[in-house]
Amino acid sequence: MNRKILITTLLLLIVIPGMTTAFTYNSKEFKQIIGQLDMQGHADHELSTCSVKKIYYDEVIEMLNGGKTETEIIQSYVDEYGQAALRTPGGGTSGWIAWGMPAAGVGIGSVIVGVWLRKLTVKKAESKLETKEEWTSEVEKEIAVKTFDEERRKLF
């Protein structure tokens, strides 16, 4: 009898914490997973009016409460729908190209601009106007010159 009580108590101790930590729509883990899923194009829809999104939400909650990890849940969707299950490109060549191309674009663009600048730039002695310490900034110089002009026009 005592053994039965002991086993039941132990089982309850194992199950109760699991029950109290049941996942909800507000759980961080849930939000993290759901944020990665495209949900057949319904990811940005409003939950209350989108039945497809609701199904996904409930499925993910069920899987989380069933003890599945984030990786397992995501993988289960990728197994079912392929890369199209995710909101962003995943691994593989296709994913690398998707993520790498903007960086490559910036890199190639920088090289082009660099070469262009080199071609466009001529070494020239510093202009006298620029080296004068009369003006502390370009703006100050321009504003003052314009203001002098206005004053001149007023006077003459």
Add this chain to the structure above:
Amino acid sequence: MYLIGNISIYLGIVISLYGIIANIVGIKKKSSKWLESARGAVLSLAFVASIASFLLLYLLGTSQFQYKYVASYTNESLPMAYKLTAFWAGNAGSLLLWAFLLALYGAMVVFSKEKKNPMMPYVSSILMVNILFFFTVMALNANPFEMTDKIPADGKGLNPMLQNPGMILHPVTLYMGYVGLAVPFAFGIAALILKRMDSEWIKLTRRWTLLAWLFLTLGNVIGGWWAYLELGWGGYWAWDPVENASFLPWLTVSAFLHSVMIQERKNMLKTWNVSLIILSYILTLFGTFLVRSGILTSVHAFGDSNLGTYFLVFMAFMMLFSLYVVMTRYGLIKKDSSPIEAYFSKESSFLLNNLILVAAAFAVFWGTMYPLISETFTGTKVNVGAPYFNKVMAPILLVLIVLMGICPLIAWQKAVFEKFMKNMLWPLAMGVATAIILFAFGVKGIYAIIGLSATSFMFGTHLQEFVRGINARRKATKENILKAAFKLTVKNQRRYGGYIVHIGIAIIAVGVISSHTYSTEVLKTVDVGNSIKTGDYSLKFNELTEHTKNGNGIVVADIDVTYKGKDIGKIKPEKIFYETWPEPSTEVSIKTNWSQDLYVVLSSWENKDKVTFMVKVNPFVSWIWIGGIIMVIGTAFALIGGRPTTFRYQINKGISKVGG
């Protein structure tokens, strides 16, 4: 009515064809009569497009359901404002709107004070080719005056999502931006055809380009505002393909507006500028192609016809034509280009800024098109959603903000590093202070802190430029601070208009970074009398009531809201059940203060006493709208004043001579 509508469309085709031919004959024969006649054709086009547009408005307003378009997008119970704005709810109407705006722009251009400019016949021909295309597509594929086989008792009604003030303004402003870009494009091509490689076309189109940019900005901001209020997901920008389509030309025109300054002052970057304006124009066509082709999944429900093919063909034609003109004049453009004098100069920094803007455009384009590219070449369907764009665009936009902070401090021709560092001291201190304050207040998220500090640095630079300008003016004139500030900005509208736009961008950046990083969301089911607590807010659910308005069923939740324990009134999110629409529409309820929005959605209910709400606290979202307004004010300020830069330099040169 049917006859008038259809005749106006076919007349549009005939007149634009005639106008193009009259221009060609006029140019060939050097006949002012023919050119005058072509000008008359542009005016007639504006008249014909106006007749067609006002007729469609009349048909929509008076519920003439014998017309397919009216029956498809309106119904009897629709308020008059939305009946009229159904004009641009569908393909046929929005094409007519495009043609109408383009014809109006065309008439304004050819009857401007530059009407005798030799470029004008070419400009008007290019604009008329565009108008011809739109009228032809309407005649062949999307006629707004097509009749129904059987007159329905009532129309289908307007998509509930479009029944919002944002949707009255968003499409029109965006179209005015799109259409407006055809003008600088036409001038650029005209200048190339005429082999006029100076900066005249840039000076002539400065205001048109700024106007187009202003409307593109306004269109995008209003679009974001509409999405935030109407779509119910709590965000304002989803990187949807159609949103991206309007963002792409905005980025390239932003680059163009900066690089033309170099051409105006220094006679540089001619090829680059003409390429940028061609690219921007092509991107407006590309955007329209994306919206109408349905090749990509989007929340914008236009992609239900084969209109995309027409746009693809036209886009290819315009692209090849532009490319041909540029290639045949390439040698001439390069011939008298001036060099840059130093790596470390404003010219170089503008080039870098251009690189970043174009890189941003490329990244957005790549992300938008990648699902299609991937499926075509690898057979694998890949989605590219908001998280991708956020990750890719964040560093690019961060660099852009830093550059916006640095560029105003660098001198033209050749900057001196020590002077630059001295100028950067205070703005940099402001950026660092922001980071320290954020850390001290326990704000988390290193990337957000970096972004906010960079924004603060950028804002600091512009503030310093204002202060310096005012001080310089006061030193020279002994004016009081207010008069000096007023005169400084009024006498330098281009510069300070631009700075105001940058300040607007800084404010938007604070809103975007904060709302993206620090937003919280709770989805909770509550019984009557129970409360939801989130952040400093507490929401007590009182009751769920039902009533009808315009024949539609409305369910409203009544909620008392307290902020930091203090009662701040009620909030009433709704669900509207439209008679003519299968799905209910969500009307979110928002309480705004200077630092955050409480955003509540009535999600669902089991019965009247047990309701589920989505409650979001979005920090600084209102800053995005305020920043947008400031950007528009800054652009308008630069637009209404300011002479071409070269003109100002001539004055300055004159002064130098007088001063010896």
